Amino acid sequence: MALPASLTVKLVMAGDSSVGKTCILTRYTDNCLPSYMSTVGIDFKTKAVEIDDTTLKLQIWDTAGQERFHTLSVSYFRGAQGFVLVYDITNTVSFENIALWMKDIKTKSGEDVEVVLLGNKCDKEDERQVSKERGEKLAWECGIPFFETSAKDNINIDKAFLILSEAIYSKRSSLLTDHNVVNLREPKKKLSCLTCI
Numbered sequence: 001m002a003l004p005a006s007l008t009v010k011l012v013m014a015g016d017s018s019v020g021k022t023c024i025l026t027r028y029t030d031n032c033l034p035s036y037m038s039t040v041g042i043d044f045k046t047k048a049v050e051i052d053d054t055t056l057k058l059q060i061w062d063t064a065g066q067e068r069f070h071t072l073s074v075s076y077f078r079g080a081q082g083f084v085l086v087y088d089i090t091n092t093v094s095f096e097n098i099a100l101w102m103k104d105i106k107t108k109s110g111e112d113v114e115v116v117l118l119g120n121k122c123d124k125e126d127e128r129q130v131s132k133e134r135g136e137k138l139a140w141e142c143g144i145p146f147f148e149t150s151a152k153d154n155i156n157i158d159k160a161f162l163i164l165s166e167a168i169y170s171k172r173s174s175l176l177t178d179h180n181v182v183n184l185r186e187p188k189k190k191l192s193c194l195t196c197i
């Protein structure tokens with residue numbers, strides 16, 4: 001029996017400080033929440049997902065959203081196949097800054113990347129500043145999937161990473177493989193986002 005292919009995938013968490021990037025990542029990889037400490041510099045976690053007969057080894061980089069780490073954070077965008085782009089539904093500025101993050105993604109890693117947009121902290125309905133419709137509209141304009149999530153209550157976290165992994169897997173000709181190179185010669189999709197240009 002042939003060994004299943006194993007693909008290494010680089011993902012990057014991006015978005016303003018305090019939107020919940022580290023919590024989303026820790027919820028996904030360890031099913032818990034970290035004790036709060038703003039990310040300083042860069043860290044990564046790994047998780048394996050199975051799609052068809054293939055193991056995707058996700059290497060997920062957690063960048064710091066604070067402005068003083070911006071140059072360092074975006075330097076890790078290069079070579080990423082996917083981005084988890086996060087805003088906080090209780091923070092309008094973090095939503096408005098999504099356009100700037102999209103611009104950074106395009107500039108630093110090219111247009112042929114997959115992005116999922118997350119409106120995090122949906123458990124805090126009473127503090128909501130950004131409607132779900134605004135999130136959906138922005139994601140539609142950017143041509144990317146969108147979920148409202150809660151790292152706290154574990155809402156839509158696995159689903160968001162799965163959608164992103166599946167989108168990357170469907171273009172697996174561009175990935176590194178451990179056993180063999182799978183080349184499907186799929187046409188490249190342009191990451192277009194009218195709002196973000």
Ligand SMILES: Nc1nc2c(ncn2[C@@H]2O[C@H](COP(=O)(O)OP(=O)(O)OP(=O)(O)O)[C@@H](O)[C@H]2O)c(=O)[nH]1
Binds near residue numbers: 015021065066153
């Ligand atoms: N209610 C609620 N709080 C959350 C959620 N996700 C994160 N938080 C809280 O938001 C704060 C910031 O979370 P982090 O995960 O550190 O945010 P970050 O985006 O990694 O921030 P930087 O490291 O500064 O870029 C912490 O106090 C978390 O407990 C969530 O889904 N719901």
